[in-house]
Amino acid sequence: MPAIKDVAQRAGVSVATVSRVLNDHPAVRTDTRDKVLAAVADLGYRPNAVARSLRTHQTRALGLVISDVLNPFFTELARSVEDAARDRGYSVVIGNADERPDLQDHHVRTLVDRRIDGLLVSPTDGGSPLMLDAARTGTPMVFVDRWIEGEGLDEVPVVRTDGGAAVRDLVAHLHALGHRRLAIIAGPAATTTGRERVDAFRSALREFGLALPADHIGQGDFQADSGRRVTARFLDLPHPPEAIFAADNLMALGAMDEIRSRGLRVPDDVALAAFDDIPWFVHTDPPITAIAQPTGDLGHAAVGALIDRIEGRPAASVTLSARLVPRRSCGEPEGSTP
Amino acid sequence: MPAIKDVAQRAGVSVATVSRVLNDHPAVRTDTRDKVLAAVADLGYRPNAVARSLRTHQTRALGLVISDVLNPFFTELARSVEDAARDRGYSVVIGNADERPDLQDHHVRTLVDRRIDGLLVSPTDGGSPLMLDAARTGTPMVFVDRWIEGEGLDEVPVVRTDGGAAVRDLVAHLHALGHRRLAIIAGPAATTTGRERVDAFRSALREFGLALPADHIGQGDFQADSGRRVTARFLDLPHPPEAIFAADNLMALGAMDEIRSRGLRVPDDVALAAFDDIPWFVHTDPPITAIAQPTGDLGHAAVGALIDRIEGRPAASVTLSARLVPRRSCGEPEGSTP
DNA sequence: CCTCCTCGTGGAATCGATTACATCGATGAC
DNA sequence: GTCATCGATGTAATCGATTCCACGAGGAGG
Known part of the structure; x- marks a missing residue:
């Protein structure tokens, strides 16, 4: 791979001049510029980004x-x-x-x-x-x-993105559809999005006079498997939730898996919603209600x-x-x- | 950000020695190694990968x-x-x-x-x-x-991956289910996977005594939109195909969109299969038959x-x-x- | 005791660019 | 005619590492 000095040699100029041409510095005569450019083309020279970065x-x-x-x-x-x-x-x-x-x-x-x-x-x-x-x-x-x-x-x-308003809209939507016992599959408490989404959900529930009991908050880790596990726990409850809100799309997928594997149906038996919208949600059975980020x-x-x-x-x-x-x-x- | 000479200075050795310690060269006395390591830790020194790469x-x-x-x-x-x-x-x-x-x-x-x-x-x-x-x-x-x-x-x-055998299996599967008029949404002819999948499909059809007329090969570009367009053309045919094979998952998605938007149902009205399997295919309505690559x-x-x-x-x-x-x-x- | 080898270390060249500074010829002002 | 200025170019330092070579100390062998 040719270096700048090969170009200089071939064009009959110094490396400084070549460098100037390459970085189109104004003080270069047109004909020497042409000579350099020709040499560059002949050799197929490409400047070494590593050397450039070092300097x-x-x-x-x-x-x-x-x-x-x-x-x-x-x-x-x-x-x-x-x-x-x-x-x-x-x-x-x-x-x-x-x-x-x-x-x-x-x-x-x-x-x-x-x-x-x-x-x-x-x-x-x-x-x-x-x-x-x-x-x-x-x-x-x-x-x-x-x-x-x-x-x-x-x-x-x-x-x-602040999902607060959207989460409130979601709760309103669920409430309007008659759901009262709502649960959330949360993300890791160590992440801000994990905490925030739970907080937003909780305060939206409060607004509608609904409670969020501890056993309706499941700890997930933003991966599909955890959505599955948490959902299993929800469904094993004496009074399982009527609607489940997953704090991300992967956990929603896991939730859907679990619901389906028990022979239950969405939304007839349990409603499901997710944070983060993705193209595939349109094509699932049924299409999944989601909160979309820009x-x-x-x-x-x-x-x-x-x-x-x-x-x-x-x-x-x-x-x-x-x-x-x-x-x-x-x-x-x-x-x-x- | 400290450089190797700062480490050398602090440890009271030369840069060569520091370099040797860093690349654990054998010829370094234990106590000088310790001095250098201490200096490295003190300064929070990290070698500059750019300089190293240049050299x-x-x-x-x-x-x-x-x-x-x-x-x-x-x-x-x-x-x-x-x-x-x-x-x-x-x-x-x-x-x-x-x-x-x-x-x-x-x-x-x-x-x-x-x-x-x-x-x-x-x-x-x-x-x-x-x-x-x-x-x-x-x-x-x-x-x-x-x-x-x-x-x-x-x-x-x-x-x-060679999809030949799997494509043959797919055609057998479709044939066994009674489908005879099969169509394919191909990938760009400029790509090998685009061509190969069509070829494999065609020869599998031949094996089952089925033809692949020109109007049953639609030219896609591996993107969802093209799957949609090609499917529309298929469905507008006087005798639309009974099964559609999409050469990748995105085009399958587009096909599904189009089928559904016409009020048709998969698989009752048209069967659908895709090359490339993805987690979401389990959750679509209906789950999509696919050819999975390792x-x-x-x-x-x-x-x-x-x-x-x-x-x-x-x-x-x-x-x-x-x-x-x-x-x-x-x-x-x-x-x-x- | 001298020589030779080994071991640990430092000096300096090197990788391929950029760029400050020096140089040199030409131009123009006075 | 002289000097300052400017424009085009070259020389060389520099970035931060690696590595070849040289060097001195110390030990082994004769």
Whole structure:
């Protein structure tokens, strides 16, 4: 693979001149520029990004650490992040934490070692010392979707969606359809989204004069299996809930599995709703009522905030809002008999 | 961020010694090793991977260019590739081509500029000059799932699944259920998987004495929308097909959309099957019969082959086989009335 | 006691770019 | 005619590691 000095040699100029042409510095005579360009083309020269990064102290790469690639919400997020980054001339390196703190740490470390210009994180757990370190030692950082608190992290912008209103809409929807005993499959308490969704659900219930007994809160981990287990416990209750709200799409899937394996039907026997909407929910039996996040906007906003930080501009947190997408999994659609 | 010379200074040794400790070279006295390690810990020093890469000519990073991140098959592939790579001490940089040749080129270029040690590609189109170049200029390369032919590419191993037998099983399954007019939603002719699946389908049909008229082959592009369009054309035929086979999961989804929007039912009015199995197919209405690829094995084998190439060992192509997973979308399961 | 080898360590070149500074010829002002 | 200025280019330092080579100390062998 040819290096800059090969180009220089072939064009009969110095490496400095070649570099100037490549970075289109104004002070280069047109004919020497042409000579250099010709040499570049002849050799099929491509500048070595590694060497360039070493010298300039920037890689034009962003790190994105997500909790689970197999979750369609995160893959959509990853996709929009990549799109936005590419538009701004950055690449994205994705790390999949698989909801495991140790893997999350592994990726943060690797990315920082590779000197990515900035880090986008959707943290899996409470807070690892490593991430605190990264934030403190100056790696520009932005949280997406989930975030963590901790000293030194006040400066880190958070780009997220507030599902409060949508959750309230969902509870209203369920209430209108006659459901009174509602249960929730929560995400890990260590995650903000895990806690927030339960809180939103609880306060919405209160608004409608409904209680949320302890045995109607099941602890999940955002994976399908846990949705299954929690649902099994719900259904074994003497008075099983009439409606189940899963805090993410994977757990909703697990819940559906369990319900179906018992020969019960959605929504006739149990209503089901999920946080996070995905294309497949339209095609399940029945189509699942969900709370949709503006995933694309989330990704774009996150990249925007991160690049602002990287380029030294002040970056602000962003909160978007989710909306309810009613389908048939909670009961007949509006306009028909309940 | 401290550099190696800061560590050297603090430990009172030279940078050479620090480097030796870091790469655990045997010739270092135990007490100086301890001094260095202490300095490393004190400063929170982490070696700069960029500088190291420049010097050693290796990044310990693999590039993976896939056709579409939103397709669950590819995200599962990406995940297994990352797992396998991590086990071997490599990172993975993913590029999403979104089924667009220009984006594919963009990613190949970026990855090669970044001097990744090897490239895993599932090519979107026929063959771009850029990829040929990359292959020829010595970047170790392996094709996964799809591949392209061309001079200079004979050396590139292909890790794929052969769906032939499974497609034959599917046709047998459809035939046994009484379906005779079968149609296929094909993938782009520029991709090998696009062509192969049609060929396998056609020869399986021939085996059963069935024809595949031109109007029963619809040209799709592996995206949901095209599945919808092609299905619409099928259903507008004077004698619409009794069964539709989609060459990937996204097009199956589109087909289902279209069928349902016309008030028709699967499988009563039209049977439906798909290449690529995904978790959601269990939950659709009805569950969709699919041909499952051993995605995890695919990813592992691909990484194995690529690392073999990188480390100078001979690498062989690998062909795994797919299997039919019958569900309800083609008709009642075995054992009941047809 | 001298030589030779080994061991531990440091000095310095190197990877491939960017860029501050120096150089040099030409131009223009006075 | 002289000098300052400017434009185009080259020289060399630099980024942060790795690694070849040299060197001195100490031990073994003669």
